[in-house]
Amino acid sequence: MSPTPLMEIEDLRVEFTGSAGRRVRAVRDVDLTIYEGETLGLVGESGCGKSTLGRAMVRVTEPTGGAIRYLGADITKLRGTVFRKTRADLQMVFQDPFGSLNPRRSIADIVAEPLLRARGTGRDEARKIVDDLLDQVGLGREAGTRKPHEFSGGQRQRIGIARALAPSPRFVVADEPVSALDVSIQAQVINLLSDLIRERGLTMLFISHDLGVVRHIADRIAVMYLGQIIEIASRDDFFAGPAHPYGEALLSSVPALSKEPRRERIELTGELPDPADPPAGCTFHTRCRYATDMCRTEAPVLREVQPGREVRCHLPLIPVKGTS
Amino acid sequence: MSEALLEIRGLTVGFDVPGGRLPAVAGIDLTLGKGEILALVGESGSGKSALSMSLVGLNRGPRTHIGGEVLFGGRDLVGAGEKELREVRGKDIAVVFQDALAALNPTQRVGDQVAEMIRTHRRISKRNASKRAEELLGEVGIANPGQAARAYPHQLSGGMRQRVMIAIGLANDPAVLIADEPTTALDVTIQAQVLRLLKRLQRDHGTTIVLITHDLGVVAEVADRVAVMYAGRIIEQGTRDEVLFDPQHPYTMGLLSSVPRVDGPAVSRLPAIAGSPLTGVARPDGCAFAPRCTFVHEACQKQTPPLQRRYAGEAHLDACVLDEAGRARARGALEEVAQ
Ligand SMILES: Nc1ncnc2c1ncn2[C@@H]1O[C@H](COP(=O)(O)OP(=O)(O)OP(=O)(O)O)[C@@H](O)[C@H]1O
Ligand SMILES: Nc1ncnc2c1ncn2[C@@H]1O[C@H](COP(=O)(O)OP(=O)(O)OP(=O)(O)O)[C@@H](O)[C@H]1O
Ligand code: SF4
Ligand SMILES: [Mg+2]
Ligand SMILES: [Mg+2]
Numbered sequence: 001m002s003p004t005p006l007m008e009i010e011d012l013r014v015e016f017t018g019s020a021g022r023r024v025r026a027v028r029d030v031d032l033t034i035y036e037g038e039t040l041g042l043v044g045e046s047g048c049g050k051s052t053l054g055r056a057m058v059r060v061t062e063p064t065g066g067a068i069r070y071l072g073a074d075i076t077k078l079r080g081t082v083f084r085k086t087r088a089d090l091q092m093v094f095q096d097p098f099g100s101l102n103p104r105r106s107i108a109d110i111v112a113e114p115l116l117r118a119r120g121t122g123r124d125e126a127r128k129i130v131d132d133l134l135d136q137v138g139l140g141r142e143a144g145t146r147k148p149h150e151f152s153g154g155q156r157q158r159i160g161i162a163r164a165l166a167p168s169p170r171f172v173v174a175d176e177p178v179s180a181l182d183v184s185i186q187a188q189v190i191n192l193l194s195d196l197i198r199e200r201g202l203t204m205l206f207i208s209h210d211l212g213v214v215r216h217i218a219d220r221i222a223v224m225y226l227g228q229i230i231e232i233a234s235r236d237d238f239f240a241g242p243a244h245p246y247g248e249a250l251l252s253s254v255p256a257l258s259k260e261p262r263r264e265r266i267e268l269t270g271e272l273p274d275p276a277d278p279p280a281g282c283t284f285h286t287r288c289r290y291a292t293d294m295c296r297t298e299a300p301v302l303r304e305v306q307p308g309r310e311v312r313c314h315l316p317l318i319p320v321k322g323t324s
Numbered sequence: 325m326s327e328a329l330l331e332i333r334g335l336t337v338g339f340d341v342p343g344g345r346l347p348a349v350a351g352i353d354l355t356l357g358k359g360e361i362l363a364l365v366g367e368s369g370s371g372k373s374a375l376s377m378s379l380v381g382l383n384r385g386p387r388t389h390i391g392g393e394v395l396f397g398g399r400d401l402v403g404a405g406e407k408e409l410r411e412v413r414g415k416d417i418a419v420v421f422q423d424a425l426a427a428l429n430p431t432q433r434v435g436d437q438v439a440e441m442i443r444t445h446r447r448i449s450k451r452n453a454s455k456r457a458e459e460l461l462g463e464v465g466i467a468n469p470g471q472a473a474r475a476y477p478h479q480l481s482g483g484m485r486q487r488v489m490i491a492i493g494l495a496n497d498p499a500v501l502i503a504d505e506p507t508t509a510l511d512v513t514i515q516a517q518v519l520r521l522l523k524r525l526q527r528d529h530g531t532t533i534v535l536i537t538h539d540l541g542v543v544a545e546v547a548d549r550v551a552v553m554y555a556g557r558i559i560e561q562g563t564r565d566e567v568l569f570d571p572q573h574p575y576t577m578g579l580l581s582s583v584p585r586v587d588g589p590a591v592s593r594l595p596a597i598a599g600s601p602l603t604g605v606a607r608p609d610g611c612a613f614a615p616r617c618t619f620v621h622e623a624c625q626k627q628t629p630p631l632q633r634r635y636a637g638e639a640h641l642d643a644c645v646l647d648e649a650g651r652a653r654a655r656g657a658l659e660e661v662a663q
């Protein structure tokens with residue numbers, strides 16, 4: 001059975017007007033397909049555009065250009081009631097748990113909101129769904145009567161997860177959903193998400209800086225750098241050895257829980273690029289230890305170097321084979 | 325441990341909530357040595373942030389009750405007045421908040437927010453303060469700090485905001501830096517850069533650092549000592565090697581086995597400690613971890629086990645009544661789960 005594409009992104013661009021009126025190209029040239037039932041892990045440098053890409057996919061942020069297809073239909077032009085219905089299928093767990101929770105409302109109201117508004121669920125039924133979800137994320141239903149400021153960072157994060165799951169979405173963008181949780185609660189929440197993925201066929205874009213967490217939840221990994229996708233690989237391929245020099249540096253920098261100091265760590269030196277003024281050629285060349293003259297002048301394209309493995313680099317770290 | 329710089333004695337923090345008073349911090353004794361990096365880890369909601377904020381009176385309010393003593397430079401900060409605390413805050417003891425978006429002023433450019441912190445404690449011209457602010461933003465690894473300084477918080481990514489918070493914390497070269505989850509929003513390469521910066525501060529300025537984090541890999545990389553919190557109390561404390569590689573308390577053991585790793589076999593289910601932590605007002609007698617502990621027995625429920633030296637090294641303390649054989653069994657059982 002060939003997998004069904006659930007979300008297809010084509011040539012997506014998101015631009016902002018940054019400080020001093022400069023144009024920040026937060027997301028550019030992104031082509032990406034997420035298949036039904038899969039979890040795609042999205043990793044990359046802080047500020048490279050992961051949240052912006054995720055927010056654009058559920059249209060919390062309006063894209064500047066390109067198409068986003070949900071089950072074949074472009075959602076970038078949807079308005080009104082149709083948009084509200086579709087939005088209930090596409091949910092987001094926000095990266096900043098506090099900034100995204102209305103401080104004046106109770107937790108139960110916050111979690112119930114997408115259910116009541118977009119799904120037209122009755123009050124009693126919504127109440128039951130909310131109670132169950134609060135139990136499942138380990139907060140307990142009693143938490144429903146309290147206000148956001150009474151909760152710790154990790155507790156707020158779980159409120160955000162419960163809110164996103166409430167309307168039984170088909171696609172969830174989870175932006176750093178477990179970063180504030182201790183590892184044991186984190187394990188519980190990851191196991192809960194895995195169950196939902198299996199039982200409800202939930203499809204997910206999982207954004208995280210924690211590569212250990214990504215390894216346990218994602219089927220495939222996409223790596224971003226300065227607004228672009230620079231590598232896509234299956235989970236096992238990526239962790240066996242990234243194809244892009246930035247991916248390699250990333251994996252080598254994971255802090256190890258071991259007595260001995262780490263093996264080789266690739267320290268990224270060189271100038272940090274500015275998203276409003278990306279370097280010519282390969283955007284990573286200013287910090288890449290393999291960069292050649294070609295890298296400084298010619299921009300590499302994202303190409304398939306092995307079946308299911310794409311990389312945007314002139315000198316990939318894996319052999320090029322098996323593609324026509 | 326080196327010379328004591330800050331001493332916490334019997335610290336309690338209670339919040340008035342609808343059902344009564346929530347014991348967020350339920351009695352903590354902890355001494356910070358000059359120039360050490362202490363990692364504070366533990367359950368989400370166990371009181372780590374409440375503890376750190378109460379050190380400099382940041383969570384004072386009509387519904388917050390702080391008790392005990394925080395001794396620093398010959399005075400008790402719990403009893404200190406607001407004016408006195410303002411002197412200490414930022415200059416002697418700086419706190420880097422967990423929630424950067426909530427802590428930053430949305431209507432003020434971030435560079436001005438850093439500069440303002442510098443000017444609160446130092447006589448320095450506006451221009452020089454701005455210059456120093458940009459330098460600090462560069463030191464925490466922000467690309468093009470001149471531009472970033474002029475941005476408003478919402479124009480920055482989560483990780484950039486977090487680094488702005490660190491820059492504010494470092495603005496006055498404090499003696500104690502309390503950093504609450506300072507690297508969670510950072511990718512691992514920039515995280516490594518921030519951790520190197522913390523190490524450098526410790527080495528060159530003798531800064532004492534309390535690092536609150538859930539990332540036990542980070543703890544392994546930078547901490548000298550570790551304290552583990554559960555339900556408002558410290559339940560284990562010792563050197564990095566003692567706590568991470570010879571854990572004594574079943575909660576610490578459980579935490580260590582839940583860490584998702586980038587090497588070794590990928591498991592389909594992560595080992596998690598079953599059950600939920602205590603979040604309500606009621607705290608039954610005995611060990612707070614008992615309802616979730618596989619090794620619970622009668623003695624656990626009698627009274628709260630005090631934090632003391634039991635079966636491990638001299639400064640390696642824990643709050644579990646299990647005897648030596650029980651601990652060995654606990655360790656064995658967890659290793660099995662981890663297979
Ligand atoms: N509303 C906005 N206005 C102007 N610039 C913005 C806005 N939102 C994001 N940006 C910029 O877009 C870029 C990408 O930001 P984004 O939040 O997507 O990064 P990220 O990959 O999620 O980073 P992190 O890992 O730190 O969360 C950054 O340079 C950021 O400063
Ligand atoms: N202002 C408040 N009012 C009422 N309860 C509060 C308040 N602030 C915190 N709490 C409660 O106090 C307990 C401790 O919270 P704290 O923020 O210190 O936890 P934490 O250890 O920092 O957790 P995390 O790792 O999730 O950030 C939690 O149960 C929380 O719900
Ligand atoms: S294209 Fe060149 S500079 Fe870019 S990552 Fe590959 S080797 Fe490095
Ligand atoms: Mg982000
Ligand atoms: Mg906290």
